Amino acid sequence: MPDTPLRIAHSESSCGWGGQEIRILNESQGMLERGHDVRLVCPREAPIYSAARDRGIPVHALDIRRTRFEGLKQVRRWLNENPVDVVNTHSSTDSWLFAVAARTVRRSIQILRTRHISAPIPRNPLSHWLYARGARMVVTTGRRLRDSLVEHHRIPSDHVMSVPTGIDTNRFQPGDRLSRRRELGLPADHTIIAIVATIRSWKGHEYLIDALHRLNRDDVTLVIVGDGPVRDRVEDQIARLQLRDYVRMVGQQDDVVPWLQAADIFALPSYANEGVPQGILQAMSCELPVISTTVGSIDEAVIDNQTGILVETRHAAAIEQALRRLADDPALRAQFGAAGRGRVIELFDIHHMLDRMEAIFQRIAA
Numbered sequence: 001m002p003d004t005p006l007r008i009a010h011s012e013s014s015c016g017w018g019g020q021e022i023r024i025l026n027e028s029q030g031m032l033e034r035g036h037d038v039r040l041v042c043p044r045e046a047p048i049y050s051a052a053r054d055r056g057i058p059v060h061a062l063d064i065r066r067t068r069f070e071g072l073k074q075v076r077r078w079l080n081e082n083p084v085d086v087v088n089t090h091s092s093t094d095s096w097l098f099a100v101a102a103r104t105v106r107r108s109i110q111i112l113r114t115r116h117i118s119a120p121i122p123r124n125p126l127s128h129w130l131y132a133r134g135a136r137m138v139v140t141t142g143r144r145l146r147d148s149l150v151e152h153h154r155i156p157s158d159h160v161m162s163v164p165t166g167i168d169t170n171r172f173q174p175g176d177r178l179s180r181r182r183e184l185g186l187p188a189d190h191t192i193i194a195i196v197a198t199i200r201s202w203k204g205h206e207y208l209i210d211a212l213h214r215l216n217r218d219d220v221t222l223v224i225v226g227d228g229p230v231r232d233r234v235e236d237q238i239a240r241l242q243l244r245d246y247v248r249m250v251g252q253q254d255d256v257v258p259w260l261q262a263a264d265i266f267a268l269p270s271y272a273n274e275g276v277p278q279g280i281l282q283a284m285s286c287e288l289p290v291i292s293t294t295v296g297s298i299d300e301a302v303i304d305n306q307t308g309i310l311v312e313t314r315h316a317a318a319i320e321q322a323l324r325r326l327a328d329d330p331a332l333r334a335q336f337g338a339a340g341r342g343r344v345i346e347l348f349d350i351h352h353m354l355d356r357m358e359a360i361f362q363r364i365a366a
Helices: 019-035 045-053 069-083 094-099 126-132 143-152 177-185 205-215 231-238 257-262 278-285 318-329 330-348 351-365
Strands: 007-011 037-042 059-061 084-090 110-115 137-140 161-164 191-196 220-227 248-253 267-268 291-292 308-310
Touching: 007 019, 019 037, 019 045, 019 278, 019 330, 019 351, 037 045, 037 084, 045 059, 069 094, 084 094, 084 291, 084 351, 094 110, 094 126, 110 231, 110 291, 137 143, 137 351, 191 205, 191 257, 191 278, 205 220, 205 231, 205 318, 220 257, 231 248, 231 257, 267 308, 267 318, 278 291, 278 330, 291 318, 308 318
Parallel strands: 007 037, 007 084, 037 059, 084 110, 110 137, 137 161, 191 220, 191 267, 220 248, 267 291, 291 308
Antiparallel strands: none
């Protein structure tokens, strides 16, 4: 138990689902286990609301989907009725609502803003205020995101820290590949490529599928784990390229570990909006070599020609070459995979993230 338990609130206005929401839940659960008082504020219809309840994380429903006066009143009322030391905001809308409301309540409340992705920030006085003054401190999920705030948006360097998302390396570890394939109905004698990600345009599914078409091999299967807004477009592309026999779309999975343990190669050719993606860290922790890009802070995890292969964005031919190289060389896959797991254990284990976040919460609460 900590000497002085903190009262921490996380806010999330997004009604989407992905790595950002999973980090909030894992971090909240970790801080609860360390003896802190933690709660989540989000819209009732957001997937994270029910997920938090399932995990036993206290959750409060507020209509914070949009930056409206009614939402601001709800946030202000909630802050007056729920004593907290720190509010950790995660998306733009809730960051605005809580930063403004915190200045109108009776007691001092510190705002910590976590910036998860590399999407552009408007360069204007309001956005500068939100990051430089509206938040007591900003945490990014990668060094490149931090450097961008400091260099391009003139946020003081001591105001921003990088804390990549942590992975439970005991849960995400190698398994019996052939047994997993039997369980999941995957071909035992194929090279299995996996992508685990919300099916959004910038995750690069279409370029990976094009690369599979270029590869033109009967001994390779692509497994797509996840769901999302462009799923129909991906399914149409698979049908158009006559790849239905070589692609398995398995949808959203509560547990992605078996799918990673069944695979030989992990690919995530994102071209925008990344920090250090959890899917990549999970795959590396399961000793999979990774094919990805240098978007966001991906190259903090994936070291080219050491733990995987980094390729140009939106470049199906480069992905195809990387797939062919790894498919033809089991020894190289094993070498990259072992190095990847070692890197995750050293730098990206969940306990590292919790230690650093706990220290930041204590610092700004003081």
